[in-house]
Amino acid sequence: MxxxxxxxxxxxxxxxxxxxxxxxxxxxxxxxxxxxxALGADxxxxxxxxxxxxxAGLIVQPIIGLSSDRTWTRLGRRIPFIFFGAIxxxxxxxxxxxxxxxTFLLPPLIFGAVMLLLMDTSFNVTxxxxxxxxxxxxxxxxxxxxxxxxxxxINFGAxxxxxxxxxxxxxxxSNVPAAGEKVAESVIWxxxxxxxxxxxxxxxxxxxxxxxxxxxxxxxxxxxxxxxxKKEKSSVISLIANAPKIFWQLGFVQFFSWFALFLMWVYTxxxxxxxxxxxxxxxxxxxxxxEAGDWTxxxxxxxxxxxxxxSLSIPxxxxxxxxxxxxxxxxxxxxxxxxxxxxxHDKNMLLFSIAGVGLAWAAILAMxxxxxxxxxxxxxxxxxxxxxxxxxxxxxxxxxVLGSTxxxxxxxxxxxxxxxxxxxxxxxxxxxxxxxxxxxxxxxDTSSNE
Numbered sequence: 001m002x003x004x005x006x007x008x009x010x011x012x013x014x015x016x017x018x019x020x021x022x023x024x025x026x027x028x029x030x031x032x033x034x035x036x037x038a039l040g041a042d043x044x045x046x047x048x049x050x051x052x053x054x055x056a057g058l059i060v061q062p063i064i065g066l067s068s069d070r071t072w073t074r075l076g077r078r079i080p081f082i083f084f085g086a087i088x089x090x091x092x093x094x095x096x097x098x099x100x101x102x103t104f105l106l107p108p109l110i111f112g113a114v115m116l117l118l119m120d121t122s123f124n125v126t127x128x129x130x131x132x133x134x135x136x137x138x139x140x141x142x143x144x145x146x147x148x149x150x151x152x153x154i155n156f157g158a159x160x161x162x163x164x165x166x167x168x169x170x171x172x173x174s175n176v177p178a179a180g181e182k183v184a185e186s187v188i189w190x191x192x193x194x195x196x197x198x199x200x201x202x203x204x205x206x207x208x209x210x211x212x213x214x215x216x217x218x219x220x221x222x223x224x225x226x227x228x229x230k231k232e233k234s235s236v237i238s239l240i241a242n243a244p245k246i247f248w249q250l251g252f253v254q255f256f257s258w259f260a261l262f263l264m265w266v267y268t269x270x271x272x273x274x275x276x277x278x279x280x281x282x283x284x285x286x287x288x289x290x291e292a293g294d295w296t297x298x299x300x301x302x303x304x305x306x307x308x309x310x311s312l313s314i315p316x317x318x319x320x321x322x323x324x325x326x327x328x329x330x331x332x333x334x335x336x337x338x339x340x341x342x343x344x345h346d347k348n349m350l351l352f353s354i355a356g357v358g359l360a361w362a363a364i365l366a367m368x369x370x371x372x373x374x375x376x377x378x379x380x381x382x383x384x385x386x387x388x389x390x391x392x393x394x395x396x397x398x399x400x401v402l403g404s405t406x407x408x409x410x411x412x413x414x415x416x417x418x419x420x421x422x423x424x425x426x427x428x429x430x431x432x433x434x435x436x437x438x439x440x441x442x443x444x445d446t447s448s449n450e
Contacts, residue, residue: 003139003220013208014137015150017082018130019157020194020201024093025123026161027194029265030300031097031187032116034293037270037284038182039099039109047403049113050266054396056121057389061128065386068129076211077136078129085125086202092119093195097188100181108182124389126202131385135373136212144315144323144370151365152311155358157201158304164190166294166301175290184290239383244375247388249435250368254391255398256428257331257364262399263421264338264357267407269296271414276347295347299354306358307365314366324432327367331429334360338422342415360425371437 006014033041036049068078075083096115100108130150138146168186169175177184212220273281273292280288310330318326337356344350368388376384403417410416 003137005139006137006142011134011138011142011146011149012153013205014133014146015130015153015205016208017086017202017205018127018150019153020198021086021089021123021126021130022154022157023161023164023194023201024089024119024198026158026300026304027093027164027190028116028119028123030162030269030297031165031190031293033266033269034284034290034296035097035099035183035187036109036112036116037289038177039112041109045404047266047400049116050262051397051400054262054393054400056117057124058393058397060121060124061389061393062383062386064125064128065132065383065389068132069380069383072214075206076209077217078133079206079209079211081129082126082133082202083206085122085127085129086198088122089119089126090195090199092122093191093198097183097191100183128386128389131369133209133211135369135376135385136217137209140374143374144318144366147366147370147373148311148314151314151362152308154365155304155308155311155362159301159308160197161190161194162297162299162301162304164193164297166297169294175294176287177285182285186294239380240387243384243387246372246375246435246437247384250372251388251391252434253327253331253428253431254364254368255395256424256431257334257360257395258392259395259399260335260338260421260424260428261361261364262396263403263417263424266400266403267414267417268299269293271341271418272296272299272347272350274413275345275415276350295350299350302351303354303358303361306355307362310359310362311366314362318367318370323367323371323437324435327363327371328429328432330359330363330367331425331432335422335425335429338425339419341422342419371435 032050033046036046041049064081068081071077071080073080092115095102096112096119099112099115102108102111105111106114134146134150165175165184165186168189173184173186173189175184175186269289269292272295273289276295277288277292280286281292283289314326333356335356337353337360340353340356341350344353368391369385372384372388406417406420407414
């Protein structure tokens with residue numbers, strides 16, 4: 001028996017909480033380097049602090065995926081993890097920009113790094129079940145719509161989260177730290193507002209979504225409860241060994257695309273500060289550097305807005321030309337956009353460069369999951385989505401470890417790292433053509449999906 005067809009608003013509600021999670025995630029992406037530099041981090045070592053995020057994801061997401069596969073509560077299967085992860089995420093967001101006030105516990109830079117680790121760990125606890133929830137609830141016919149709508153909501157959240165410090169500055173809040181302080185008022189309040197919205201949006205999904213019961217899940221996915229219980233005893237090693245080929249093919253593409261994204265997130269603020277504001281932005285507490293930080297938020301918001309709009313078009317475009325072409329062409333445009341930033345010396349012209357990243361970002365958030373989920377066994381959806389997250393975290397770890405070496409090789413110039421990111425995105429676009437898509441096989445073991 002096929003899964004029932006859901007209404008647009010039912011699919012919307014499944015992922016609505018991701019809107020708030022992405023607001024928090026975007027505030028982290030756009031302001032972590034800015035906060036850490038203000039707390040005393042050096043640009044040559046700042047990539048190491050960012051390693052907290054992918055390391056947390058690498059460890060947490062498979063555990064959460066496996067646990068949520070085996071969890072059945074009155075709230076549901078995935079929703080308990082989404083809800084409790086959101087609570088911890090919000091608390092970490094409230095504390096991180098106030099690290100300087102907890103010197104009685106730890107030095108500000110260390111406290112900030114700990115809050116970054118806690119924040120990203122809880123983001124991962126919340127994010128992974130959202131992916132699996134769509135895979136659980138949406139039928140094959142609506143799969144492109146489900147993940148594309150999730151991508152759109154993610155990017156609507158990213159627009160707001162990225163713009164929030166800039167909006168608050170325009171509203172009259174201070175954009176530079178007050179005398180004797182380290183973090184600007186606009187940044188602190190951005191994290192407060194983002195954390196509150198995160199909680200509210202997740203509660204919307206919690207109360208508006210009713211997951212399938214164990215019997216319904218087994219019926220819709222053509223598995224028996226007894227067989228399902230036996231399969232759950234499979235080890236992670238055997239799951240990896242029997243992963244469908246498309247898991248690895250997509251993973252190769254993911255490596256180069258997420259390597260590029262990590263470098264972009266870490267180095268954009270300092271790169272445009274040096275290239276556009278020059279000597280006015282050397283000091284991390286200067287007006288020039290903080291203006292560059294705000295403009296980074298504007299750029300990230302702009303690419304997220306492009307991604308949100310493009311995400312809504314992906315299902316119809318993919319239907320016409322295929323998922324692979326949509327995915328590949330989007331990554332190519334993202335790579336070209338990043339490389340072009342090297343030649344731009346007007347902050348407004350950077351909007352044209354970052355637009356290509358928006359197209360790539362939309363495809364990265366939707367296409368791999370739409371292509372992969374139909375090839376996964378329904379009773380292992382959560383753990384495989386968690387394991388697939390390694391294709392996101394490992395390239396970020398590699399970028400974090402190599403970042404300081406790369407920047408030293410190029411004379412401490414962060415814009416050269418942005419060019420390397422663009423080249424990596426082009427490699428990812430080329431690798432898409434190595435992927436061989438498979439037909440969904442919901443009632444088979446993983447080994448039969450190859």
